[in-house]
Amino acid sequence: MNNGRHVDVTPDWQRWIVEAIDGGSAPAELLATMRDNGFDEGIARRAIADVVFGGPSPDRPEEYVSPRYRERGSRLSPQHVIHAVDRDVRVLLRVARPVIAVLDNVLDAGECAALCAMASARLARSAVVAPESGTNTVMDIRTSEGAYFHRAENELIHRIDVRAAAIMGLSEEHGEGLQVMRYGVGGEYVPHYDFFPPNEKGSERHLQSGGQRVSTLIMYLNDADDGGETIFPHIDLHYIPKKGQALYFEYASASGELDSLSLHGGAPVRRGEKWIVTKWMRERAFAG
Numbered sequence: 001m002n003n004g005r006h007v008d009v010t011p012d013w014q015r016w017i018v019e020a021i022d023g024g025s026a027p028a029e030l031l032a033t034m035r036d037n038g039f040d041e042g043i044a045r046r047a048i049a050d051v052v053f054g055g056p057s058p059d060r061p062e063e064y065v066s067p068r069y070r071e072r073g074s075r076l077s078p079q080h081v082i083h084a085v086d087r088d089v090r091v092l093l094r095v096a097r098p099v100i101a102v103l104d105n106v107l108d109a110g111e112c113a114a115l116c117a118m119a120s121a122r123l124a125r126s127a128v129v130a131p132e133s134g135t136n137t138v139m140d141i142r143t144s145e146g147a148y149f150h151r152a153e154n155e156l157i158h159r160i161d162v163r164a165a166a167i168m169g170l171s172e173e174h175g176e177g178l179q180v181m182r183y184g185v186g187g188e189y190v191p192h193y194d195f196f197p198p199n200e201k202g203s204e205r206h207l208q209s210g211g212q213r214v215s216t217l218i219m220y221l222n223d224a225d226d227g228g229e230t231i232f233p234h235i236d237l238h239y240i241p242k243k244g245q246a247l248y249f250e251y252a253s254a255s256g257e258l259d260s261l262s263l264h265g266g267a268p269v270r271r272g273e274k275w276i277v278t279k280w281m282r283e284r285a286f287a288g
């Protein structure tokens with residue numbers, strides 16, 4: 001099985017990862033060492049990502065999932081067509097658990113182009129103002145560039161904030177600002193949870209305003225040429241990015257139960273670029 005390669009990250013190896021990251025080693029160096037020691041690359045990446053992001057181990061999902069989770073309903077409209085204020089959005093596919101929906105006609109081509117242009121200007125500017133801050137070790141794991149837009153920052157952003165809130169069944173005030181992300185060739189986002197892991201020290205700061213994240217809407221600004229799928233490893237689902245479409249998913253119930261099956265990531269881009277804009281919703285109003 002697995003050609004004799006390690007499939008289990010033993011406690012000794014977990015300790016070694018924590019100490020190496022705390023000691024300032026780059027995730028890419030750890031990955032190389034683990035690969036040299038016979039670890040499967042995917043397993044090594046996940047173990048390193050857990051330590052870097054402070055997330056739960058995907059191999060122990062039961063830590064965060066409540067058996068009652070499956071009893072609750074979705075915030076997404078049960079209709080085939082969702083009237084999202086200024087646009088009719090069509091549901092193409094639904095998954096019951098984790099709650100996932102593929103949505104069509106969320107953004108038009110002009111909006112996709114305008115968002116890419118706005119984000120490009122911001123990415124270029126921030127690269128000049130803040131070259132290599134030294135704090136971006138996580139970029140080895142999440143190899144994308146991002147531009148954050150405050151809620152209602154301009155007319156286009158506001159229009160999309162309002163539309164996303166209508167789709168997600170929560171008021172606009174629950175939303176974080178939109179985040180546009182660009183991945184080049186090789187860019188990826190290893191599987192992770194969007195919710196803030198409970199009992200983790202690092203989560204406290206995030207939970208203070210707005211509480212837990214409850215749902216995500218990833219909107220696709222271009223078509224994927226090769227690679228770049230959004231993947232849900234626990235249910236073997238691969239969504240292939242299509243301009244104007246969106247992927248909606250939920251992972252927290254009103255009573256605070258979290259769904260470990262919502263583990264997801266962005267597969268490496270093999271050709272071209274991948275552009276997305278993400279809206280994360282909180283359980284309560286979010287101050288920003």
Ligand SMILES: O=C(O)CCC(=O)C(=O)O
Pocket residue numbers: 189194216218228229230231264265266267276278
């Ligand atoms: O790039 C992707 O497909 C996934 C992005 C993602 O996980 C997120 O924005 O939270």
Ligand SMILES: [Fe+2]
Pocket residue numbers: 192193194264
């Ligand atoms: Fe995510």
